[in-house]
Amino acid sequence: MxxxxxxxxxxxxxxxxxxxxxxxxxSGDIGSWPVIIGLAAIVVFFTQKNGNFLTAVNFDNLIVQxxxxxxxxxxxxxxxxxxxxxxxxxYVSGVAGVVVAELQLPGSGHQLPGLIAxxxxxxxxxxxxxxxxxxxxxxxVPSFVVTLAGLIAFQGVIIKALPQGVIVIQDxxxxxxxxxxxxxxxGWIIAILLTGAYAAARLSSILGRLRAGIxxxxxxxxxxxxxxxxxxxxxxxxxxxxDRGVPFAGLLVxxxxxxxxxxxxxxxxxxxxxxxxxxxxxxxxxxxxxxxIRILVFIISSVMAAVGGIIFAARLSSVDLNAGGGTILLxxxxxxxxxxxSLYGGRGSVKGALLGAALIATIANGIDLIGYSAxxxxxxxxxxxxxxxxxxxxxxxxxxxxxx
Amino acid sequence: xxxxxxTLELRGISKSFGSVRALIDVDFEVRDGEVMALVGDNGAGKxxxxxxxxxxxxxxxxxxxxxxxxxxxxxxxxxxxxxxxxVYQDLALADNLDVVQNMYLGREEHxxxxxxxxxIMERRTAETMKSLAVTTIGSIRxxxxxxxxGQRQSVAVARAVMWNSRVVILDEPxxxxxxxxxxxxxxxxxxxxxxxxxxxxxxxxxxxxxEVATRITVLRLGRNVAxxxxxKTTQDEVxxxxxxxxxxxxxxxxxxxxxxxxx
Numbered sequence: 001m002x003x004x005x006x007x008x009x010x011x012x013x014x015x016x017x018x019x020x021x022x023x024x025x026x027s028g029d030i031g032s033w034p035v036i037i038g039l040a041a042i043v044v045f046f047t048q049k050n051g052n053f054l055t056a057v058n059f060d061n062l063i064v065q066x067x068x069x070x071x072x073x074x075x076x077x078x079x080x081x082x083x084x085x086x087x088x089x090x091y092v093s094g095v096a097g098v099v100v101a102e103l104q105l106p107g108s109g110h111q112l113p114g115l116i117a118x119x120x121x122x123x124x125x126x127x128x129x130x131x132x133x134x135x136x137x138x139x140x141v142p143s144f145v146v147t148l149a150g151l152i153a154f155q156g157v158i159i160k161a162l163p164q165g166v167i168v169i170q171d172x173x174x175x176x177x178x179x180x181x182x183x184x185x186x187g188w189i190i191a192i193l194l195t196g197a198y199a200a201a202r203l204s205s206i207l208g209r210l211r212a213g214i215x216x217x218x219x220x221x222x223x224x225x226x227x228x229x230x231x232x233x234x235x236x237x238x239x240x241x242x243d244r245g246v247p248f249a250g251l252l253v254x255x256x257x258x259x260x261x262x263x264x265x266x267x268x269x270x271x272x273x274x275x276x277x278x279x280x281x282x283x284x285x286x287x288x289x290x291x292x293i294r295i296l297v298f299i300i301s302s303v304m305a306a307v308g309g310i311i312f313a314a315r316l317s318s319v320d321l322n323a324g325g326g327t328i329l330l331x332x333x334x335x336x337x338x339x340x341x342s343l344y345g346g347r348g349s350v351k352g353a354l355l356g357a358a359l360i361a362t363i364a365n366g367i368d369l370i371g372y373s374a375x376x377x378x379x380x381x382x383x384x385x386x387x388x389x390x391x392x393x394x395x396x397x398x399x400x401x402x403x404x
Numbered sequence: 405x406x407x408x409x410x411t412l413e414l415r416g417i418s419k420s421f422g423s424v425r426a427l428i429d430v431d432f433e434v435r436d437g438e439v440m441a442l443v444g445d446n447g448a449g450k451x452x453x454x455x456x457x458x459x460x461x462x463x464x465x466x467x468x469x470x471x472x473x474x475x476x477x478x479x480x481x482x483x484x485x486x487x488x489x490x491v492y493q494d495l496a497l498a499d500n501l502d503v504v505q506n507m508y509l510g511r512e513e514h515x516x517x518x519x520x521x522x523x524i525m526e527r528r529t530a531e532t533m534k535s536l537a538v539t540t541i542g543s544i545r546x547x548x549x550x551x552x553x554g555q556r557q558s559v560a561v562a563r564a565v566m567w568n569s570r571v572v573i574l575d576e577p578x579x580x581x582x583x584x585x586x587x588x589x590x591x592x593x594x595x596x597x598x599x600x601x602x603x604x605x606x607x608x609x610x611x612x613x614x615e616v617a618t619r620i621t622v623l624r625l626g627r628n629v630a631x632x633x634x635x636k637t638t639q640d641e642v643x644x645x646x647x648x649x650x651x652x653x654x655x656x657x658x659x660x661x662x663x664x665x666x667x
Contacts, residue, residue, distance in 0.1 A: 023546075212523035267518045271501075275509055278498035285460060285496050286510030287480035346500035 014218060034391060035339055035355040038384070039362065046366035053369055056243035063240070064178055066361030067249035068093070068311040072328065073335035073353040074253075074260050075304020078297045080336055081264075081277045083345020084136065084143035086301045088150030089332055092128055093309030094158045094324015096121040100310050101319040102161065104171040114173030118310055125306030126299055128154075133298030137291040143298075151329070158323055166320040169313060177252070178314035181245035190246060191237040194254065195230035202226055249311055253354075256307070260300075261350040273297060277345035308332075327378075334381065335360050338388040359384070409472030410435045411602040412457070412488065412571050417466035419452055426452040428626045430466070434571065434602040439593060441617035442606045445646055448623040450606050451493075454573050458490040459483040471570075484511065487570035491577060495560040499549040503541060504529045506548050507563045532566045533558075536592065554585035561592060565601070572596055573604040578612055590616050610639050624649040 046053040072089050079086040103110060103117035112120070128150070135146045169175055182190065202222055240246045264270040272293050275283040284290050312328070313319045337343065338359055339352025360381060367377045410433035419427040427449045434440040442450050455461045457468070459480045468475050470486050477483050483490075497506050504522075507529045513521040529544050538558045541551065548556060557577065564572050574593065578586040593616050597603045607613050613620060614634060622629040622645040630651035632642060645651060 023550075208523050212527050214523055214527055266520055268512045268514050268520060269518065271505065271512055271520060272510075274501060275498045275505075278500035279496070282496035282498050282509065285458070285480055285490075285492065287459075287484060288510045346498070 017218065017221075032340060032349075032352055032355055034388070035352065035359055039355065039359050042359065042362050042366065046362070046369065050366070050369050053366055056239050058365065058369070059239050060181070060243045060245075060247060062361060062365050063250040063253075064247050064315060065365060066357050067178065067247075067253050068308040068315070069328065069331045069335060069361060070253050070354055070357035071256055071311060072305050072308035072332040073339075073357045074256060074350050075301045075308075076332050077260075077336045077339075077341050077348055077350055077353045078264070078273055079143070079301045080333075080341045080343060081273050081345060081348055082294060082297055083277050083280075083343075084294070084297075085147065085333075085343070086132075086143065086298065086305075087147040087329060088128070088132060088154060089147075089301060089305040089308075090326075090329030091151055091154035091158065091324040092125060092302050092305040093312060093328060094319070095128070095154050095161075096125055096306035096309035097313035097319040097323045098158055098161045098167070099124050100174055100313055101167040101169050104169060104174055105167060106170060114171035117171070118174065118177075121310055122303055122306050125303040128306075129299035129302030130295060132302070133295035136298065137294035154324070159321055162319070162321055162323075166318055168318045174310070175314050175317050176248060178247070178249045178311050179317075180248040181240075182248065182251070183245055184241045187237045187241050187246040190251060191230075191233045194233050195226070197258075198229050199226045249315075252307075252311070256304070257350060257354050260304075264350050269293070269296070274346060277347075279346075305332075331360050331381075332357075334385045337392070338385060340388075340392065342392055343389075356388075408435075409469065411471060412604075413469040413472075414453075414457070415467045415469070417453065417456065417468075418464050419449075419456055419461060420464055426626050427456070427463075430623065430626070430628055432621055432628075434604050436570075436602050437597055437600050438618040439597045439603045439605060439616050441613040441620045442604055442623065443608070443610070443613060443620060443642065443646060444623035444629075447625065448646075449626040450623055451575065452626075453623070454490060454575060454604070454606065457483065457488060457571075457573065480510070484567065487568065488573070489564035489567060489569040489571070490573045491557075491560045491564045491575065493576040493579065495556055497548045497556060497560060500547060502547050503544040503551075503559055506559060507532070507566060509563070511567075528566070529562075532562050536562050536565065538562060553580055554582070554588070557581060557585065557589060561589070565596060569601065571602045571604065573606075575606045576608070577605065578607065578609065586612070610642060613642075614639060622646055622651075 043054070052058055072093060076086055076089055099121040100117045102108065103112045103120060104114055105111060132143075132146050132150055135141045136143045202225065206219070206222060236250075237246055240250070264273065272283065272288050275286070275288060276290050276293050280290055283293075308328075309324060313323070335356035336348065336353040337356070339349070339354070339356030341348025341352055363380055363384070364377055367380065412432075412434050414430065414432040417427050417430045417432070418425070430449065430453060432440075432442070432453065442453070444450050452461065456463045457477065459477045459482050462478060468477060470488075475482075475486060477486070477488075498509065501509070504526050508525050513524045515521060526544065533539075533541065533544065536558070541555050541558065548559060551559065557580075561574070561577070564574075577589050577593070581589060590612060593603055593605060597616075597618075605613070605616060617634050620632045620634060620637070620642055622632070622642060624646065627649075629645045629649050632645075
């Protein structure tokens, strides 16, 4: 969370704000800056290597490429915040892809409209999450083992469900999830709505603080935040509009990101997730239903994996025996961790996962474009993951060292 | 002592963990405006008793009365609803959350849409800190991990008294503190009782106990030994009760008035 103003009536000056921020950095709260700087460095590098990297076409491609991983990473952040892990997300996304493909299959005897197939694939995610979460929360089986079992079992389910090896998705609505692009005008309207919503949220927060008699931090800083968010949104739309337009998958990720970030930071549920991850025993003694929180978090993780799986299936307009396999699981967890989410629980953010997913997708995209092999991509991604976790561990040590 | 019912009264409490009988037929009470000390050696059942009151454990047998009315405490929320607050020895703070978030842990202010009301929580936290004269913390929006031991203790105590609580239970509040901080906490305990709260303090330090307590309940191996009034007993007598389980000092002969020891 961004540092908030101190609770004195006097308006906190810029110096006080900077000092507080600096205290935070020194005691290990480094925020998203390493990822943002890393992302910028990678963009500069690939732009110099290949002229096609920084084009509207590739930008649109990149958004659709990262959408699935970003969605899954946003969900798994909640599990990591609890200090748990979900290894099944890859194949849960595969199962959802198979469900959606199977249910739209013409002539199968159970063909359903695309939208209903999508809803049922998401329901599958709910059921899987509730099942796995119950083992963790109610029986106390370590999440590593429960979801490792899920990883193995769901891989088998996918192979069993696809005796023909591949299903081609012919339903247009399903394929549009990853292949629909908004018109230029619709793109601008989306930009206006997103920026307006953000500005309204900031304004209502400021008014709330004023009404409560709590000091508001420097107003031009708030204005700056709105300007930055609005600027980025309009820039994205402007670039996308020079090619096919804003992809639906991009809007989907943006909406999921806003919803999940809101749940994590602004609701009692999100607060309880952080509390359980920080000190589960304290949370229990404070009357928080820890088991309920754990089960709901595993449901979130599986549902987001299911949505990610639908995006993957739509992008290829098919599912095959590789659905949910490959690097999906590790990319998603790596994205969350690179984005500053601690594997020890209690620390991390949805925003970080989105940035981490952008970083990983950008590397994959750029290395493909230059013509390097997948081997290079794996090595680079691995090294960045190691660097991110090292940074996390070092900053965590400072955080505990600065206490008491 | 007043004739009215005790604020919190336990009668015949028993609790077992498997084959271990942690509490056997224990009675306990505390009244408004008094500090009741709960003492006993390790394994006497002090922590188990307060965890039963706090709703962490459920009692096997016995009755709990709150202001004379029979109540059941099935979970931490039941205890909180009655106005029973516990400051645990380990403080039960989430290090990754800030001071305000810890103060409201588990009972966050929110609107109909489960949206947190940060401004209300921040303002009330600041007010509580001020009313308890806790001025050393600085920003109440910094993570608890950055606070010192004494500051963390202040946060835990402030959290307990913020909720219009009736009974505040402190488990070894001074065990991890230095001299100055111990003094501050003991003063705070006396202030709470003066405000009319019923205060229970668990401590191994009899000097602390004799300074703040009005009465002293002694447990030994999960059973009641005795309840002493501070003004009518001595540390020797309490130590004797803790170690041997004998409720009164050994030689009763020649004892003239009000339990003052003659030996």
